[in-house]
Amino acid sequence: MASNGAILPPIPEVSADLKFDGGVRVSWTPVKRRIINSLKTQGLVGYTDGTIPKPPLPISAPPITVTAPDGSTLTTTPPAAAAAATAVFSTNPSQEEWVFQNDRAKGIIKSHVDDLPSLITDSDLKNAKELFDTLKSVYGGKDGMQKVLTMRKLRSCIFTSSDSIDAFFKRL
Structure with missing residues (x-):
């Protein structure tokens, strides 16, 4: 189904068996390829x-103060110029459109990863580039070895009754 430009295509739903899970069942390399293909489309x-x-935030005009002959003053702020609409595939979007499209890119990444906040705890604070770069740097090594390291890390976490549940999960 083709897009007419006014209605954006939906973020694709990914089945659970194809989602990246830290390298335990599904390795990073094929998931990375699927993410890039989804982003390209x-x-x-x-x-x-x-x-x-x-893009940088738009600079607003300074307030204007007008003094009447009777000594009273009136301060007004000129209205901000409306941002020009840009095309969906623009490489130079406005601030608002960049935020919207960046969130769509993050949504595509999140749709390909099973429980992203458990893999990258500050994922909601990152933009799409930072999120994708973090995934690549943490899981982009050799997938076989990464799986071994992930399993070793999970097995080394032991809950003791002296720990709180929150402290235990923060160590994971």
Whole structure:
């Protein structure tokens, strides 16, 4: 189904057996390839490779103060210029459109990862590029060895009654 430009295509739903789980069942390399392909079809790959950087905030005009002959003053702020609409696949979007498209790119990444906050605890604070770069740096090594290291890390976590549940899960 083709998009007419006004209605964006939905973020694809990924079945659970294809989602990345830290390398235990599904390795990073095929998931990375699927994420990049999904981003390309939506025109969002630039948000993860850095070719579409976040634009600066628009500069607002300073307030204008008018003094009447009777000595009273009136301060007004001129209305901000409306941002020009840009195309969906623009490489130079407005601030609002960048935030929207960046969130769509993050949504695609999240749809391919099973329980992303358990793998990257501050995932909600990162933009799409930072999130994808973190996944690549943590899990982009050799998948076989990464699986061994992940399993070893999980097996080394032991709950003791002196620990609180919160402290135990923070160590995971």
